[in-house]
Amino acid sequence: MELALYLHIPFCTKKCPYCDFYSVPEIPDERLYLQALLKEIDLIKYHHEELFSEGPPRIKTFYVGGGTPSLFSPIFYEKLLDKLIQTLLFQPIELSIEANPESLTFEKAKGYKDLGFNRMSLGIQSFNPKGLEFLQRRHSLHEALLAIENVHKAGFENISFDLIYGWRGQGVKTLQKELQLALFLSPSHLSLYELTLYPKTPFFKKYSGLNFLREKRLLMLANLIENELLSNGYLHYEISNYAKEGFECKHNLSYWKVEPYLGLGAGAVSRISKYRFKNPESIRKYYEYILDKGTLPVIITENLNSRELIKEKIFMNLRLTEGLNLSEIRGYSFRLKEEALEKLCKKGLLSIDKDNLRLTPKGRFLHQRVVAYLWDNLEVMK
Ligand code: SF4
Incomplete structure (x- = not known):
């Protein structure tokens, strides 16, 4: 069996008010999280025999997401990759890592590149200072541009920008300017997400039902994005994702094609044949299972019919x-x-x-x- 392997880093410096991903605003204990992950990898190898009845799975892509993976040092990932190579059939053709501009120095970017990461996904979210302010991001436009420069200097060729459209105050002209700057910087991949109000987020309480999120306006912005990017040679290969030919995200394609994937870390989800599992969305519980009890924290959420x-x-x-x-x-x-x-x-x-x-x-x-x-x-x- 071939698997896409996902690693979740559930830490952020502060929670963004629109975000419904599992992450906590804590200074991470890198050493402790690494210890738990190394143990989880061992446990997976020994306890998932019935799932991998055809023999050990081959890891074909590796994706580190979060949270904020760039809060962690290259040494953390070096130890983790060593363990994956020793324990699994770890042969990924694509190794992606997400980063936020405020925590990505040149040294970190270079460190990740030297370890073999060959795709960097940058959480830019907006190329407009007002957009960054509305979304309450922790980086400035200047820091975003600096991070992009550092990623290029570190040697990454496959770079993706994450952007959010539909924030209050973003009109056609504002979006057009953001897209022009993004295109000038020529990333190989762009993810453009519509601002969505997820229940339980502060934005949901604050903005539900407000005019700026009406469907007609969002559709107009979505059409503008598609026209601009298609006319600049990008392929619109997934609802929110555009890529230059050959730079589609192979890891995420596995999700959309409903192929098997395995998730590591607190809150990570796995899907193997007809089973879907989830590690608890609690770092404390995750440590409790793995480090104290020495068992996989997997909760079998579904046996799909x-x-x-x-x-x-x-x-x-x-x-x-x-x-x-x-x-x-x-x-x-x-x-x-x-x-x-x-x-x-x-x-x-x-x-x-x-x-x-x-x-x-x-x-x-x-x-x-x-x-x-x-x-x-x-x-x-x-
Ligand atoms: S940095 Fe990303 S993962 Fe963290 S809170 Fe903000 S949107 Fe969510």
Whole structure:
């Protein structure tokens, strides 16, 4: 089996008010977190035999996300990589690490590069000082530009920028200027996320129902992004992701293609065949399991049945521009009702080419609603 391996670093200097990822605003104890991860890797090797019945899995991509992975030193990652190489069939072709501008020095970037990381994803979020202020980021525009320079100087060629659009005060002209600067800096990959109000975040309480988040405005901004990036040679390969040819994120493609992945660290999720697991979203509990009890903290959240697997496939595959192949659904003896597909095509949300379903640009924007409708029109083949 081939696996995508994810490592979660659940620490940030401060929590951003829109963020619903699991991370805590604490100064991390690098040594203790490393100790737990090394133990977790050993435990995985010895306790997951039934999952890897065909033999040890080969790790084909490695992604360090968070939280803020750039809070950790290259020495931390060196020890971790040594352990992965000794313990697993660790042969990734892509090794990504996320970084935030305020915690990424040249020395750190160079250290990561020297260890073999070959893709850097920078949490820029906005190229406008007002955007950074609204999002309550901890870096200035100047620091963002400096971090980009450092990443280039360190030798990274595959660089991605994370940006958020739709913040209050961002009009067409503001967004256009941000995109111009981003394009001038010529990253190989861009992730552009619509500002989303997740329940339980401070932004949810503060901004729910406000005018600046109305659908029409966000759709206009999304269209502007697509037009600008396509005309500058980027491929729009996933709802929120653009890449120069050959620079699509291989690790994230595994998620969208519903391929197996393994997660390490507090709050990390794994999906192997029909099982989905999750480590506790609590650093204290994670340490308690691994270091005190010496057991995997894995909570088996789901043993997916065929219908759930298909639903996941519909949801994830339709995020991709290459879309969903209907034969895969039939392979599980399910089908989508013809009349439902016709209705979505008529509304300009879906296109069908032989066995392949793809969302149109308008459909991509309404992805969740289209998927929910398809789920309601999924039936067992007689
Ligand atoms: S830095 Fe990233 S992970 Fe941390 S709180 Fe902000 S958005 Fe969330």
